Amino acid sequence: MGAVLVTGAAGFIGAHLCRALLARGEEVVGLDNLNPYYDPALKRRRLAALTEGARPGQFRFHQLDLADHEAVLALMAAEAGLDRVAHLGAQAGVRWSLEQPFAYTASNVTGQLSVLEGVRRAEGRIRHTVYASTSSVYGARTDGAFREGDRTDHPASLYAATKKAGEVMADSYVCLYGLRLTGLRFFTVYGPWGRPDMAVWLFTDAMTQGRPIRLFNEGRMRRDFTFVEDIVAGVLAALDHPPEAPAHRLYNIGNSQPEELTELVAALEEELGVKAQLELLPMQPGDVPTTFADTSAMRRDFGWAPTTRLRDGVGHWARWWREYHG
Template structure:
């Protein structure tokens, strides 16, 4: 049994991870600031579902902003029982980074540095930290080949991507200076039940069921490596349980490794929902990229991890949840 700090615990991936950790017997200390980037009621509902299924005392939630460094460090110091950290808290969303840039530096730079410093001050009690990065660090790619961890990542297409790359660089520095074991996971287009309302599959489902048109950017010529949330959680846990043998810093892609055309996703949703989409083709949005494609051979090699959920199955789970949650 471990005692694990999970940041972003009320978020989409964070809540799923907390559920999985609790199910296997771990104790979880959660952090989230419940910010209004999207409806906080959804975050509250995720936490309510978590606490309703958790063993008494196994899950504790703290409402803290990662950018409040003093409060964050005080919390980490007050819980010397923490032995690992899953740092998923961040300001997500490529497009909103054009509207609210300082929210991204606060959460993704200052907040990430706060976690690193809290781990350093634990003086070895925290044996491993796994943090969320993003496929967005690869920038715009047009050659159709898979993204590999050794590829150049010095031309991010959005401020969001730049702040997440900054987190990777800060992590590398802290490992070099203080020998803190760190693992960064570059997530590829995560989807599933309890998801984020700003993601295409959620927006499309809501619009289609209400008879509204859906907007398909780049005239629909977009390919995404859609990765089901349970596969992502399995990968996070595999990494969390296996710190770098040399105490160093490592980076992994974690995706489905099978990019799909956006119109295919829409077609699957049409079948699952029983309605036809009203499609509106739009130009590419600033900061967006035409394709993502994960090479996950390193995850397979080091952890025996590989994705198991195809897009049709995963969207089926999402639609089932949607009908149960929204009626």
């Protein structure tokens, strides 16, 4: 068995995926640009944790920007043992896309193209590529579960638009070059080593510092919170089962159980032993009121199903938070 290229290896989901691959004996080539969207020190600590317990040479890290296509192509050509790709690197965050739009086209459009072109030039050596998309492609909806065949041509943010562009580009590379690609639309991932810009981190930080939590749309938001270890199990299931013929498959990967933001707050109050102060605010541009994954296709094709309830996942998160912050 060859090695797996993981882009976004220092990121939240990418680091968890690397750890799972290393634990089952895989060789992993990690790529990340360690950009300052949030504190790079957190990313470096994730990377340091990956090397603990790994055998020498099992994890090889390269600090590269996905938008530097020449560097990405050179790396993929030089790592001759690569036979699978898990492309999780991206510029995340709906709200920041209002402030730094060009960062999103660089990472999510040019970066996607860099990886697709690298896979194409491998001339069949890379037998399967799994890449991260997002539930944001479904736009602002409140009409029940989101299904892969639903329309995704009305994104509510530039972030969503760039990720939709990545899906369309993948379609073209399958048609042109016969690649085997699987896109996974992630739904509101949380858990240990999470991102500081996401609700679980923001709420926990505010509560432990005695600051109010900002609840947009006056708290009337529902999210399909999905524990990171469930997400990683789904990524591995997809990666291990490439399509039999050239194809581009798309799957939702979420908890299939939307929860009110107030449920997340209540779970954090219980785990942290702190009563939250709430600041109710109007809806923010680019945000959506609900996310809700229909994951029947993941169940059918890979036997995957989430197993972590929100209260249990928040318990894992709170224990990590205390350990991380001493």
